[in-house]
Amino acid sequence: MPSSTTPRSAQWFAAEGRNGFIHRSWMRNQGFADDVFDGRPVIGIANSWSELTPCNAHLRELAEAVKRGVWEAGGLPLEFPTMSLGEPLMRPTTMLFRNLMAMEVEETIRANPLDGVVLLSGCDKTTPAQLMGAASVGLPTVMLTGGPMLNGKFRGADLGSGTDVWRFHEEARAGRMSGAELAEAESCMSRSRGHCMTMGTASTMACLAEALGMQLTGAAAIPAVDARRFALAQATGRRAVGLVNEDLRPAAILTRAAFENAIRVNAALGGSTNAVVHLLALAGRLGVPLSLDDFDTLARDVPVLVDLMPSGRFLMEDFAYAGGLPAVLRELGDLLRTDVPTVTGRTIGENVDGAPRWNDEVIRTRDAPFRPAGSGTVVLRGSLCPRGAVLKISAASPRLLRHRGRALVFDRVEDYVAVCEDPDLPVDESTVLVVRNAGPRGYPGFPEVGNMPMPRVLLEAGIDDMVRISDARMSGTGYGTCVLHTAPEAAIGGPLALVRTGDWISLDAGARRLDLEVGEDELARRRAEWTPPPPAATRGWVRLYLDHVQQADEGADLDFLTGGSGDAVGRHSH
Numbered sequence: 001m002p003s004s005t006t007p008r009s010a011q012w013f014a015a016e017g018r019n020g021f022i023h024r025s026w027m028r029n030q031g032f033a034d035d036v037f038d039g040r041p042v043i044g045i046a047n048s049w050s051e052l053t054p055c056n057a058h059l060r061e062l063a064e065a066v067k068r069g070v071w072e073a074g075g076l077p078l079e080f081p082t083m084s085l086g087e088p089l090m091r092p093t094t095m096l097f098r099n100l101m102a103m104e105v106e107e108t109i110r111a112n113p114l115d116g117v118v119l120l121s122g123c124d125k126t127t128p129a130q131l132m133g134a135a136s137v138g139l140p141t142v143m144l145t146g147g148p149m150l151n152g153k154f155r156g157a158d159l160g161s162g163t164d165v166w167r168f169h170e171e172a173r174a175g176r177m178s179g180a181e182l183a184e185a186e187s188c189m190s191r192s193r194g195h196c197m198t199m200g201t202a203s204t205m206a207c208l209a210e211a212l213g214m215q216l217t218g219a220a221a222i223p224a225v226d227a228r229r230f231a232l233a234q235a236t237g238r239r240a241v242g243l244v245n246e247d248l249r250p251a252a253i254l255t256r257a258a259f260e261n262a263i264r265v266n267a268a269l270g271g272s273t274n275a276v277v278h279l280l281a282l283a284g285r286l287g288v289p290l291s292l293d294d295f296d297t298l299a300r301d302v303p304v305l306v307d308l309m310p311s312g313r314f315l316m317e318d319f320a321y322a323g324g325l326p327a328v329l330r331e332l333g334d335l336l337r338t339d340v341p342t343v344t345g346r347t348i349g350e351n352v353d354g355a356p357r358w359n360d361e362v363i364r365t366r367d368a369p370f371r372p373a374g375s376g377t378v379v380l381r382g383s384l385c386p387r388g389a390v391l392k393i394s395a396a397s398p399r400l401l402r403h404r405g406r407a408l409v410f411d412r413v414e415d416y417v418a419v420c421e422d423p424d425l426p427v428d429e430s431t432v433l434v435v436r437n438a439g440p441r442g443y444p445g446f447p448e449v450g451n452m453p454m455p456r457v458l459l460e461a462g463i464d465d466m467v468r469i470s471d472a473r474m475s476g477t478g479y480g481t482c483v484l485h486t487a488p489e490a491a492i493g494g495p496l497a498l499v500r501t502g503d504w505i506s507l508d509a510g511a512r513r514l515d516l517e518v519g520e521d522e523l524a525r526r527r528a529e530w531t532p533p534p535p536a537a538t539r540g541w542v543r544l545y546l547d548h549v550q551q552a553d554e555g556a557d558l559d560f561l562t563g564g565s566g567d568a569v570g571r572h573s574h
């Protein structure tokens with residue numbers, strides 16, 4: 001354990017003899033003055049910058065502002081790259097690599113002469129991966145997310161990342177939008193640096209990092225290109241030194257109470273279903289008891305306060321100008337545990353005391369919410385999902401929340417996509433579309449394919465939603481009556497593997513039920529006939545992942561990565 005008199009980094013930089021010479025001499029090639037090795041706190045800036053992750057492409061500029069703050073507070077900033085995970089490009093899915101990135105962040109922090117850490121993230125998985133890795137080391141840590149893009153603008157209206165991609169694609173398929181219009185919309189959607197500006201997974205996780213107490217107040221919503229984000233970066237760097245001096249660590253901040261707050265805040269935001277798997281995985285790193293059912297019970301009395309896409313109308317830029325997350329936290333009031341500590345050194349209640357709310361359309365009051373309590377993500381149980389499934393009520397169609405229909409089943413999402421334009425596809429508005437083998441093990445990697453495109457025949461008949469069930473995830477920007485994260489997944493023989501086309505399935509979101517109406521005897525017969533799919537890889541990371549990944553209800557972390565290994569300094573390298 002470092003103390004204020006002997007920082008961890010001193011075991012490298014204050015060393016006598018040959019090892020001290022090595023540690024200091026090579027660092028001097030960067031032109032540092034002699035006195036940077038005087039025992040001042042060394043702050044690592046873990047940067048997920050990458051040109052392959054456009055949402056994080058500006059983080060090197062942000063890191064320069066963080067460094068200003070670290071120098072100013074008497075620390076030594078050392079920026080290093082971390083793995084980066086970009087949603088728009090990576091195949092088969094970034095989620096296959098979240099735990100690899102978390103491992104890489106963890107080991108890089110531990111192996112180096114660091115006393116504290118600033119995490120720079122943005123795109124969806126980069127935020128939970130960095131938090132998971134840093135939590136497993138446990139050094140004083142503060143996060144700074146990169147901020148959302150400015151609102152998209154197209155033909156006089158706002159465009160939301162992701163959400164309008166799904167919408168335009170369906171409009172084009174229904175013949176209401178031309179190829180030329182789509183091409184024009186492409187450049188109008190992504191107008192600036194930053195991550196998706198809908199309340200998708202990136203914005204959700206940025207808000208939850210703030211709600212958990214790991215970001216400075218107001219850091220989640222300010223646009224990526226706003227000068228105030230750079231000022232905030234400088235303040236973050238300054239604060240990182242303070243965290244080391246005070247020895248304020250993630251374990252003191254990321255308590256059960258903080259996770260309860262994050263779950264309630266996610267409900268108030270109409271946030272992403274992906275928050276469920278990321279928070280479960282992060283809690284697992286800290287040994288904080290958290291279960292899938294907590295997401296339902298803790299959210300039941302929380303109304304949706306924020307009118308943002310995909311559930312509502314506005315975007316993150318509007319949210320920032322309306323007061324951002326502090327306004328939401330203040331409005332939630334006694335629905336939160338306000339006495340929990342945060343990286344500011346104050347409690348979350350103190351951070352948002354007096355926080356203004358400038359626009360009551362974008363951020364509503366509890367008395368006049370955007371959606372009533374219980375409209376967030378609910379947890380379903382039943383014979384089709386004994387270990388749970390999730391459904392985001394605010395993204396679903398009210399008429400489908402209680403529904404019974406016959407299954408139309410596909411073993412691979414590609415099999416469905418190949419026929420979804422087919423005019424003879426045997427579907428009507430009551431059909432329940434089932435796509436399986438898209439879970440953590442099955443795909444592999446737990447991709448965001450759970451909001452399958454609607455069959456063309458239904459779109460042309462003016463039907464824009466149907467019950468869709470899978471063991472996949474859905475983009476945080478997606479919408480539809482999509483039952484996700486069905487566990488156990490089909491690839492390990494969960495009941496989803498046994499459904500056949502024509503079976504009756506009943507969904508009752510109010511009762512939190514999802515049932516396959518097939519008798520036990522018949523299910524036993526089908527189970528006996530079932531054979532597991534062959535493994536997707538026999539070597540490399542994917543092999544390791546397949547051997548150890550947990551199910552969705554446990555956060556899909558690797559079983560041997562739960563908990564942490566601490567910040568002990570390793571043996572000498574020379």
Ligand code: FES
Binds near residue numbers: 055086124195196202
């Ligand atoms: Fe990176 Fe949405 S694609 S945040």
Ligand code: MG
Binds near residue numbers: 196200201202475
């Ligand atoms: Mg996303």
